[in-house]
Amino acid sequence: EVHLVESGGDLVQPGGSLRLSCAVSGITYSSQSMGWFRQAPGKEREGVAAIDSDGDTLYVDSVKGRFTISQDGAKNTLSLRMNALKPEDTAIYYCAATPPSPEGFTFNSLRASDYSYWGQGTQVTVSS
Numbered sequence: 001e002v003h004l005v006e007s008g009g010d011l012v013q014p015g016g017s018l019r020l021s022c023a024v025s026g027i028t029y030s031s032q033s034m035g036w037f038r039q040a041p042g043k044e045r046e047g048v049a050a051i052d053s054d055g056d057t058l059y060v061d062s063v064k065g066r067f068t069i070s071q072d073g074a075k076n077t078l079s080l081r082m083n084a085l086k087p088e089d090t091a092i093y094y095c096a097a098t099p100p101s102p103e104g105f106t107f108n109s110l111r112a113s114d115y116s117y118w119g120q121g122t123q124v125t126v127s128s
Helices: none
Strands: 003-007 018-025 033-039 046-051 057-059 067-072 077-082 091-098 122-126
Touching (some): 003 091, 018 033, 018 091, 046 067, 057 067
Antiparallel strands (some): 067 077, 091 122
């Protein structure tokens, strides 16, 4: 059974930093497509950052230069380092994963519909 468990969410002041982690079990982590999404109250879920098995990354424009997605295959962990946080970054952050294609290809995608497995989310609040 696949499990994705996020951690690291917190209340932080504008300009501060946080590191989110996603512990993955039940799938062959190193061959997955993985991403971070967020959902603010009253808004649709938004893709924030994604990474493929080659380490190629993709970011939504609003977080470029501030957020960094990374993966540690040995520890089966996906991370999101968030710097220079803004109040508009406040949301529940979700980790997502999906298996490779039958041909073995992975991708970096910011579309929620591309992912099969989801965590329960961790709350990030940016406020003074």
